[in-house]
Amino acid sequence: MPTTLTIDPVTRIEGHLEIQVTVDTVGGQQQVTEARCAGTMFRGFEIVLAGRDPRDAALYTQRICGVCPVSHALAACLALEDAFGIVAPDNGRNLRNLVLGANYIQSHVLHFYHLSLPDFIDTTGLLDASPWTPRYVRPDLIGGAAAATLVQHYVSAFTARRKAHQMGAIFAGKLPCVGSFVAGGCTQQVSAENVAAFRTLLNELRAFIQNVYLPDANLLATAFPAYSQLGQGGGNLLTFGAFDLNAGGTSKLFARGRRVNGTPAATDPQQITEQVARSWYTPASGNRHPSVGLTEPDRDRPDGYSWLKAPRYGTTPYELGPLARMTVNGEYTRGISAMDRILARAQEAMKLANAMNGWLDELVPGAPVVQPGSVPQTTAGVGLTEAPRGGLGHWLSIEDGVISRYQVITPTNWNASPRDDAGVPGPIEAALVGVPLDDLSQPSEVLRVVHSFDPCLACAVHAVRPGRQVSR
Numbered sequence: 001m002p003t004t005l006t007i008d009p010v011t012r013i014e015g016h017l018e019i020q021v022t023v024d025t026v027g028g029q030q031q032v033t034e035a036r037c038a039g040t041m042f043r044g045f046e047i048v049l050a051g052r053d054p055r056d057a058a059l060y061t062q063r064i065c066g067v068c069p070v071s072h073a074l075a076a077c078l079a080l081e082d083a084f085g086i087v088a089p090d091n092g093r094n095l096r097n098l099v100l101g102a103n104y105i106q107s108h109v110l111h112f113y114h115l116s117l118p119d120f121i122d123t124t125g126l127l128d129a130s131p132w133t134p135r136y137v138r139p140d141l142i143g144g145a146a147a148a149t150l151v152q153h154y155v156s157a158f159t160a161r162r163k164a165h166q167m168g169a170i171f172a173g174k175l176p177c178v179g180s181f182v183a184g185g186c187t188q189q190v191s192a193e194n195v196a197a198f199r200t201l202l203n204e205l206r207a208f209i210q211n212v213y214l215p216d217a218n219l220l221a222t223a224f225p226a227y228s229q230l231g232q233g234g235g236n237l238l239t240f241g242a243f244d245l246n247a248g249g250t251s252k253l254f255a256r257g258r259r260v261n262g263t264p265a266a267t268d269p270q271q272i273t274e275q276v277a278r279s280w281y282t283p284a285s286g287n288r289h290p291s292v293g294l295t296e297p298d299r300d301r302p303d304g305y306s307w308l309k310a311p312r313y314g315t316t317p318y319e320l321g322p323l324a325r326m327t328v329n330g331e332y333t334r335g336i337s338a339m340d341r342i343l344a345r346a347q348e349a350m351k352l353a354n355a356m357n358g359w360l361d362e363l364v365p366g367a368p369v370v371q372p373g374s375v376p377q378t379t380a381g382v383g384l385t386e387a388p389r390g391g392l393g394h395w396l397s398i399e400d401g402v403i404s405r406y407q408v409i410t411p412t413n414w415n416a417s418p419r420d421d422a423g424v425p426g427p428i429e430a431a432l433v434g435v436p437l438d439d440l441s442q443p444s445e446v447l448r449v450v451h452s453f454d455p456c457l458a459c460a461v462h463a464v465r466p467g468r469q470v471s472r
C-alpha cells in the first residue's frame with residue numbers, strides 16, 4: 001500500500017518548502033515513487049517594483065534574499081546596463097566579481113557545514129541542545145572521533161563565513177546587502193589598502209577551503225557511496241554563465257551553456273518560459289517569456305500546489321547550480337547525483353577563490369569604477385548571471401522613465417519547480433523518485449537529496465496568509 005509522507009517545513013534550507021512523497025515497495029525495497037515540491041509562500045517582488053525608479057532595482061531586489069543579495073544586485077545592474085546601453089569599466093567589473101565571489105564562498109560554506117552536513121553525522125553527545133535536537137539518528141551516520149572533528153569544523157565554518165562577509169564588505173560597503181553596486185559599475189574606489197585587506201582574508205579562506213572544506217566533502221563522498229547514485233534527477237543542466245572576464249562579458253569564468261542528457265547544447269535565453277498549470281497563478285501568467293512575464297496570484301487555482309511557477313527551457317526542466325556550472329564548463333565530470341552536487345560545490349569554491357586572487361591583481365587604484373548612464377523613457381533590458389544556487393535572471397521594461405514590468409527567475413524557481421503544463425515534474429521532484437526509505441519516521445534519505453540542491457525558497461516565494469497553512 002502506498003503511503004504519503006509530508007515534510008513541512010523542510011528545515012536547514014532558506015525559506016519555506018514542503019515536500020510530499022509517495023512511498024511504496026518496489027522490488028522488495030521501500031522507496032519514493034512520486035514527489036511533490038511546494039513553495040508555501042508568495043514572493044511578489046515583481047508587483048512591488050512596478051512604477052518605481054529603475055535605478056532603485058538593485059536596492060529593492062537584494063531584499064528578495066539575505067543569502068544571495070549580491071547576485072540580485074548584479075542581475076539588476078546588468079539588466080539596467082542592457083537597458084541604458086552602458087558597460088561597467090574593468091575596475092567596476094572586477095570589484096563586482098570579487099564581492100559576488102565572497103558571497104559564493106560564504107554561501108557554499110554555509111550549505112556544506114550548516115545546512116547539509118548534519119544529515120550525515122551523529123551529533124549525539126556533541127550538540128545536545130536546540131536547534132540540533134530533536135534530530136534523526138540513523139545507523140549509517142558518521143560517529144565517534146570523525147563526527148567530533150566535523151563538529152569542530154562546523155563551528156570554525158561560522159568564522160569562515162564571517163570572514164567572507166567581512167571580505168566582501170570591503171568593496172560592497174556592507175553585507176549581506178550590497179551598498180556599492182549601481183548600473184554602470186561599483187561605487188567603491190580601489191586603493192592599495194583595501195586590496196591588501198581583501199587579499200589577507202581571501203588567503204585565509206583559500207586555506208580553509210583547501211585544508212578543511214574540500215577534505216570534508218571528500219570524506220562524505222567516501223562514507224556515503226550510495227549518494228553518488230541517488231538523487232540523479234532529469235539529467236539536464238543549464239547555466240547562464242557568470243564572472244565576466246572582459247567588458248561586456250563575452251568571456252566569463254563560467255561560460256553559458258547546457259547539457260542535455262550529457263550532450264553539450266547551445267543556449268538561447270529566448271527559449272525560457274514560465275508555466276503555471278500547477279502553480280497558484282492565473283492562466284494568463286503562464287507560458288510567457290519572462291520579458292513579458294505576468295505575476296497574478298490565484299490561490300484558488302484548481303490543481304495548484306505551489307507558489308513557484310515552473311520555468312522551462314523550451315518545454316524541458318533543467319537543473320541549475322554549481323554542478324551545472326562546473327559540468328557545462330568541463331571542470332567536473334564525476335556525474336550527477338546528490339553527492340556530486342556537494343562535491344562540485346566544494347570544488348567550485350576552490351576554483352573561484354583562486355580566480356579571485358588573480359582579479360585582485362587586475363584592480364587599478366584611481367582608474368574609473370563606474371560608467372554613468374541615464375534612464376531612457378522607454379526601453380527594456382535583461383540581466384543574466386549566476387547566484388550561488390544557479391542561474392539568475394532579471395528582466396525589466398521601462399515606460400515613462402519608470403519600471404513598467406519586472407520579472408525575476410531564481411535558481412530555486414527552476415530546481416524546486418512544481419509540475420509543468422505537461423505534468424513533467426521539476427528537478428527536485430524528479431531526483432526524489434527511486435530514493436529508498438528505510439525508516440519512515442526518520443526520512444533522512446529524502447532530506448539528503450533535497451538539501452543537495454541547496455534550495456532557497458526565500459528567493460523563490462515570499463508572503464504568508466496568517467493563520468492558514470497555505471499549501472493545502
Ligand code: NFE
Nearest residue numbers: 065387389410412456459
Ligand atoms: Ni535565497 Fe538565491 C541563490 C537566488 S536561490 S539564495 O543562490 O537567486 O533561488
